[in-house]
Amino acid sequence: MKKVRIGVIGAGRGSSMISYCVKAENAQLVAVCDKVPELLEKQKEYAKKHDVSDISYYTDYDEFLKHDMDAVVLANYANEHAPFAIKAMKAGKHVFSEVLPVQTLKEAVELIEAVEETGMIYAYGENYCYMPAPYEMKKLYAQNKIGEFEYGECEYVHNCEPIWPGITYGEEDHWRNNMYSTFYCTHSIGPIIHITGLRPVSVVGFEGTKNERNLRIGSKGGSFGIEMITLENGGIIKSIHGGLYENSIWYSVYGSKGRMESAREGTGNGGVKKIYVKCDDHSGEYAKKPVESYEPARDHDDVAQSFGHGNSDFYSMYNFTRKIQGYEDADIIDVYEACDMFLPGLFAYRSVLNGNVPMTIPDLRDKAEREKWRNDTACTDPKVAGDMLLPTSVKGTPKIEKAVYDKVRAQFEAEQQKKKESK
DSSP: OOOEEEEEEOTTTTHHHHHHHHHOSSEEEEEEEOSOHHHHHHHHHHHHHTTOOOOEEESOHHHHHTSSOSEEEEOSOTTSHHHHHHHHHHTTOEEEEOSOSOSSHHHHHHHHHHHHHHOOOEEEOOGGGGSHHHHHHHHHHHTTSSOSEEEEEEEEEOOOGGGHHHHHTTOTTOHHHHOOTTSSOHHHHHHHHHHHOOOEEEEEEEEOOOOHHHHHHTOOSOSEEEEEEEETTSOEEEEEEEOOSSOEEEEEEEETTEEEEEOOTTSSSOGGGOEEEEEOSSTTOOOOOOOEEEOOOOTTHHHHTTSTTTTHHHHHHHHHHHHHTTOTTOOOOOHHHHHHHHHHHHHHHHHHHTTSOOEEOOOTTSHHHHTTTTTOOOBSOHHHHGGGBOOSSTTOOOOOOHHHHHHHHHHHHHHHHHHHHHO
């Protein structure tokens, strides 16, 4: 079958997707776009090392979109994906969007309608859904292994202070410095939504306000966010994500006849590569069966081993390219599910700002429902929010001295120089 011709914007985070296109049998890398020439040079060296030619390089996105290709991977800044995706689909390209799908309700409405109007394939790259344990949970849930979903917990805790210079470059207006506590939510919420296939209908949000670590690196948001989400069947999810001191990736799902969960990160038990299952054949049986634990195996693990995030970077791209090739069983996250993963965080923050009151989550599959939110630009990004700009935390937007960003910038430059000297 013909390979899918793919272009990647974002030569930093996009390195993993570029690697997929170079190594996979069903994809071909044809173009790379980035505003930083040094990153393009790095990708040229990578292509040369792997004997890959016929790749074009761009610094302008509009010129990049004119390239003859089937699909675009968006690995640019997380708050820019929706407008770039819309432009790509209107140019006749399928889209694989890195995290996050949108940052406002206005963008969500416009993104959904672009997918519907163009008929192009949109796949959301929430790679944590494709990690071994969460992906096995999805398979088991579909087999009714634990019965109907009742309760789930999910954690994506990442203390980014040690790596902040390398991911924000000392830029005061970098999206990470202006994001609110519940913004970056789909690494935690996403896998539970994908496992169950259930839509979130309401949420209550909470914010961690002890944020000394954030302030000393220039981040203006709360230190972490919590969402208490009610799903359409009455089940409840507790999600936590953000910058607590110790990192954690963990998922636990309770059903009407059992439980399944991943190993906890840092315990030495395999983390998201290992699953624990304790269930009965029938609800109410209480057979006291032993816990079953194992590391799930998948068909392409031999190739996927070199890819990050528990091999999930491989499987998310693999399913996207297969979907383009016409395989109906290709497991992608479509635009509606992507919004189901993101909107709980958006409305959780509105809950936080309004005293932790419950908020209804709209179903944007409903065209009439979209009209209520078509012009809603409320967010913490000054370039997008207009007169609907929100504070970056429940305590307001803190004033941070320029010296903080100068220090982060100096650390970033020192790190870059060290890398050059080590070559």
